[in-house]
Amino acid sequence: MIWMNQLKLRTKINLLVFLIVGVVVLLTIASIEYLTIERQFDEAGQRALMLARTTAALPETVQAFASPDSVLKLQTLVETIRQKTGAQFIVIADMDQIRIVHPSPSEIGKHMVGEDNGLVLEGQDSITMATGTLGRSIRGKTPIRDASGQQIGIVSVGFLVTAVWRQIGLNLLWIASTGFVALLCGLLGAYLLSGSIKKQLFNMEPFEIAYLAREQSAILESIREGIIAVNSHGDITTCNHEASKMIGLDAREVIGEPIRSILPHSRLPEVLLQGTPHYDQPMIIGNTLVVVNRVPVTTEGRVIGAVASFRDKQQLDQISHRMSDIGRYVDTIRSQRHEFMNKLHLISGLIEMKDYELAKNIIEEVNHDYQSTLDFFLAHIKDPAIVGILIGKLHKAKELSIPLHIDPSSSVPNLVSHRELVITFLGNTIENAFEAINAESETAARKTHPDADRQADIKVYLYEEPERLTVSVRDTGPGIDPALGRSVLQDGVSTKGEGRGTGLALVQRLAANAGGTISVRSSSEGTELKMILPKEGVEKSES
Structure with a gap:
């Protein structure tokens, strides 16, 4: 009703x-x-x-x-x-x-x-x-x-x-009085019971609880993180779609199971025992490296359960890398603006001095530089996204006074396969080359480097063949420590200190997923990183 x-x-x-x-x-x-x-x-x-x-x-x-x-x-x-x-x-x-x-x-x-x-x-x-x-x-x-x-x-x-x-009437009157007292006691008990239930339900009505449950279920299924919750006995009570996908089991199969039977290396039992949260902890689930946060669920000072949220570290690395790319794009735009402002100030000064001939020559020189660069890209590289990243890096190289050359034999006649991967590779390797050459220049300035007179240079090469795309970046920096070798492509390994070493590792994984390879060649003369990717629709040949 x-x-x-x-x-x-x-x-x-x-x-x-x-x-x-x-x-x-x-x-x-x-x-x-x-x-x-x-x-x-x-x-x-x-x-x-x-x-x-x-x-x-x-x-x-x-x-x-x-x-x-x-x-x-x-x-x-x-x-x-x-x-x-x-x-x-x-x-x-x-x-x-x-x-x-x-x-x-x-x-x-x-x-x-x-x-x-x-x-x-x-x-x-x-x-x-x-x-x-x-x-x-x-x-x-x-x-x-x-x-x-x-x-x-x-x-x-x-x-x-x-x-x-x-x-009989006298007896019934006494019985009815007793029944009335019992009814009053029942009403008092109902009042106390309903008050206790409402308190335990945080004064929420059933429709509010139902809405909250549906809302939380929708939230759990909409977020990109895996969520697993356990009760005080360590049995799984919640497992969203993302978590079940990483585990490789249907959520209905894991509900009620002990967490250790599903994830043998889970540390949720430790959280239940100690009541201490864990943040940003690495963990392997199946074949996926994830970053895990674990927090206890407490009520009145007592731990009644725990929740773990985790996300694929590769996805987090991609987000971090894209944010870094945005930062680099901003730096590129800033350097380009700075360069043009310098040119405009120079031209403005020459016009004020009425040296029109020199102003004309500078304008023609700037126009010639940009036109020749644009003509080169129009003739050799047809992918506008690749052209964009390279032009940005050319501007930054000019600001840093580091020669950056695009190999004249480069050729990309079509839109490249795996565009995001190529852009990521170019962005990481060219930035690494900038940092390496700058570090070498600082060392040379202190007169402690044996190759202080060596000319700095960065060369980029892109070549598309019928079945594969080759991208390489070579610099004349100090090279990679021989002790690191190919481990420089592993997650967290870097020559630049803590908190670095995710860019190339990310590119390495993405290239492997795409069926490609990355090779590193380094000596005291410099470093070359080369990536070879199969074109989409072409199966990778077996070795």
Whole structure:
């Protein structure tokens, strides 16, 4: 029903508990009332029968049948017993059902009414309910026997049904009062229970919890990081799509499994035990190197679980490298602006001095340099993205006063395959060459380098063949430490100190994924890095 959906959780709990307790109390009261009524009527019948037996056993009763003069005495005795026991009537009659004792003297000598004397006339006790001269009553009847055992009369003792019901009403009132108290206790318990549940649910309604759960599920599945959560026993409780993809198992297969059975080297159990978070920790999941963050989940100072988030380090390296490229592009634009400003200032000064001829020559020289560069690229390299990175590096090289040459034999007649990879390779290797030559120049300036007079130079070569693309960058820097060798292509290995060594490692992995190779050749004369990539659609030949 719509109105039920609009009720708050606490109200629903209170109503539900009220209904449950109310139904239980009503059923209990009904059962007790039924048993009470049945017991009261049964007890009334048993009391009537017992009182009848007692009266029948009196010597005065038997004597009254033998001596009519004793009837008056028996009437007085029986009336006294009736008043003390609370019976409505005690009637004594002969075998013809003619009353000889009755509470109302006017009824003495008359025939008994009720038509319920069949069993007692046969000599058996009976408990019946019938309507007599005094009203409807519960009756206990027993035979009167003389000394020889011969039945000489009957005794009938009765309690009015109205009197029984009056006693039952008093009992039921007490039972109903008890039930009402129980119902109040149930309502109090419902109120306390609903308050406790709301507190544990942070005072949120079910629809809010459902929305939050769906929202968190959507968040978990939308982020690019793998997420795994465990409870206090180390069993997996959450595993999003990205995490299951890295693990290589469906999320439904890992839920409920111990974390160590899925990831044997996981350190989440340590986080559960120590309650200490781990940030940016390397870890291998399957065949993927990831960076992991692990944090404990605590409540009231107690660790109840832990969450690990991890992402492919290669993806992070790509992001970092792209950010570095943006920085380099900005530097290139800045250096280009700086160079043009210098030229403009020079031309402006010459015009102020009215040296128009020299100003014209400088303009023609600048135009010739840029036009010749542009003509070269238009003739030899057709990919605009490659041209863009190379022009940027040429401007920076000019600002750093480092000769940067594009090999005249270079040829890229089409848009290159693996463009991003080629740009990344050129960006990293040319920047490394700039840094190497600058470092050598600083060393030479301190007159500690044996090759201080060697001419600095960087040469770039690109050549596209039908089945592969070759890209190389050679510099005349100090070379790579022979102790490093090809390990310079590994992650974290660098000649420039800590925090470096990710660029070439990233390029190495990307090239390997594309089916290409990177080679390093280095000596005291300089360093050359060469990358060979297969063209897309061409299978790599087996060696």
